Amino acid sequence: MQAVGLLSGLLFGLGLVVSGMISPAKVLAFLDVAGAWDPSLALVMAAAVSVAGVGFAIGRRLRKPLAATAFAGPTRRDIDANLIAGALLFGIGWGLAGFCPGPALASLSVAGSRSAVFVIAMLAGMGGEALFSRFANRRPRPA
Amino acid sequence: MTGFTPLSSLAGGALIGLAAALLWLGAGRIAGISGIVAGAATGEASERSWRLAFLAGLVGALLLYQAAVARPAVDIAAGPMTLAVAGLLVGFGTRLGMGCTSGHGVCGIARLSRRSLVATCVFTAAGAATVFVVRHVVGV
Numbered sequence: 001m002q003a004v005g006l007l008s009g010l011l012f013g014l015g016l017v018v019s020g021m022i023s024p025a026k027v028l029a030f031l032d033v034a035g036a037w038d039p040s041l042a043l044v045m046a047a048a049v050s051v052a053g054v055g056f057a058i059g060r061r062l063r064k065p066l067a068a069t070a071f072a073g074p075t076r077r078d079i080d081a082n083l084i085a086g087a088l089l090f091g092i093g094w095g096l097a098g099f100c101p102g103p104a105l106a107s108l109s110v111a112g113s114r115s116a117v118f119v120i121a122m123l124a125g126m127g128g129e130a131l132f133s134r135f136a137n138r139r140p141r142p143a
Numbered sequence: 144m145t146g147f148t149p150l151s152s153l154a155g156g157a158l159i160g161l162a163a164a165l166l167w168l169g170a171g172r173i174a175g176i177s178g179i180v181a182g183a184a185t186g187e188a189s190e191r192s193w194r195l196a197f198l199a200g201l202v203g204a205l206l207l208y209q210a211a212v213a214r215p216a217v218d219i220a221a222g223p224m225t226l227a228v229a230g231l232l233v234g235f236g237t238r239l240g241m242g243c244t245s246g247h248g249v250c251g252i253a254r255l256s257r258r259s260l261v262a263t264c265v266f267t268a269a270g271a272a273t274v275f276v277v278r279h280v281v282g283v
Contacts, residue, residue, distance in 0.1 A: 001169075001170045001192070001193045002192050002193050002196040003196070004165060004166060004169035004170045004193065005166065005170060005172075005192075005193035005194065005195075005196035005197040005200065006196040006197065006199060006200040007165060007169075007200065008162045008163075008165045008166040008169070008170075008174060008197055008200065009162070009196065009197035009198060009199060009200020009201040009202075009203070009204065010162075010200035010201075010203060010204045010207070011158050011159075011161055011162035011165065011200075011204075012158070012159055012162035012163075012174060012176075012197075012200070012201055012204070012245075013200060013201040013202070013203070013204025013205055013208075014155075014158050014204045014208065015155045015156065015157070015158030015159035015160075015161075015162060016155065016159070016204075017155070017204065017205065017208050017215045018151055018154050018155035018158060019151060019152050019154070019155020019156055019158075019159070020145070020148055020151060020152070020155065020216075021155065022205070022215055022217055023145075023215070023216050023217050023218045023219075024217070024218060024219050024220065024221070025145055025218035025219075025220060026145045026218075028220075028274055029145040031267075031270045031271045031273075031274040032271075032274045032275070032278060033271050033274075033275070034275055034278075034279050035274075035278060035279070038145045038146065038147055039147055040145070040147055040148050040149070040152040041152070043149055043152035043153050043156060044152045044153075044155055044156035044159070045156065045248060045249065045252075046153075046156065047152070047153045047154075047155075047156025047157045047159075047160060048156040048157070048159040048160040048163070048249045048253075049160065049248075049249055049252050049253045050157075050160060050253075051156075051157050051159075051160025051161050051163075051164060052159075052160040052161075052163040052164050052167075052174075052249055052250060052253035053160075053253040054160075054164065055160070055161075055163060055164020055165070055167050055168055055253070056164070056167060056250075056253050056254050058164075058168060059167050059168055062168070064171065065167070065168060065169055065170055065171035066168060066169050067169045067170055068169070068170045068171045068172070069171075070171055071167070071171035072171050072172055073167075073171075073172075073173055073254065074173065074241070074251075074256070074258075076241075076258060077256075077257065077258060078258070079257070079258055079261050082239050082240065082241075083240050083241065083258060083261065083262055084240070084261070084262075084265055085236075085239060085240070086235075086236045086237065086238065086239030086240020086241065086262075087236065087240040087247070087261075087262040087263075087266040087269065088236070088240075088265055088266070088269045089232050089235055089236030089239065089240075089269075090232065090233055090236030090237045090240055090243060090266045090269070091236070091265060091266035091267065091268065091269025091270040091272075091273065092232050092236075092269050092270070092273045093228070093229040093230065093231070093232025093233035093236060094229075094233060094244075094266060094269075094270040094273075095269065095270035095271065095272070095273025095274045095277070096221065096225055096228060096229035096232070096273055096277070097219070097221040097225055097226050097229035097230070097233075098219070098220075098221070099219075099226075099229065099230075099233065100176075100233060100237075100243050100244040100245075101176040101177045101180060101233065101237060101243050101244075101245075102176040102201065102243070102244065102245055104233075105176065105198065105201055105202060106201050106202060106204065106205050107205065107217045108202055108205075109202060109205045109206050109209070110205055110209065110214060110215060110217045111217040111219055114219045114221075114223075114226060115217075115219075117223050117226045117227055117230065118226045118227070118229060118230040118233075119230065120230065121226065121227040121228070121229070121230025121231045121234065122180075122230040122231070122233050122234035123180070123184075123234060124230070124231060124234060125230060125231040125232065125233060125234020125235035125236075125238075126177070126180065126181050126184075126234040126235070126237070126238050127234075128231070128234070128235055129234065129238035129239050130181075130185070130238065132235075132239075133238075133239070
């Protein structure tokens, strides 16, 4: 399972570099629909969703994954306030810096302290959410 | 400003999709970066090791690419304060909403999840609205 994780992470990071999405300027150019709009990110998503979709379709024919005992995917189907509020906050942060979690982490070795500031704040935000959700006494959930 | 790069976007996107397909078919896990990061810190031991391996690969991919090909362009216009505020929002929001661009945007939509489709529409609209305000209303 570790080997699969390592290989998947490598491919993911390579995909971020090849697509150019490792660079916040490229992401912000996609989000800037009223400026010099760069639609590249839409094609990245379309290609990624298509290839991943084939993978999930194959997975429906398997009883278990090749290197693990069971599939462990999300099971919830409800659209709740946390989903919407979380996506809103995440989107605002994404639009402010042009970083989402993958590119921020992947660029650590290239962008150094700029990425590190974002990543450290992101980890603090995740910790803050864990405290918040415990305080709000919501039901526990898988990480 | 950046130019439209259709071929490298498709190729890079396909690699990201392949990474997600591999993790699902091989390990039965979702390639959602925010969930992997959170679980690498707090999950049970058996769930931590594959997550740490994935993150090592994610960071290592850039080291390998720099060594073998070139130093990729990472153009960050935001200053430290903006990066810190943005990071806090991204960390808090992705956990509250249970996913980010990879978990909801790539894997969720590929799994035909309505939750993920809604989340992706909301965070993309919020991101676009934020860029609009920053660039065209405040005018930074």
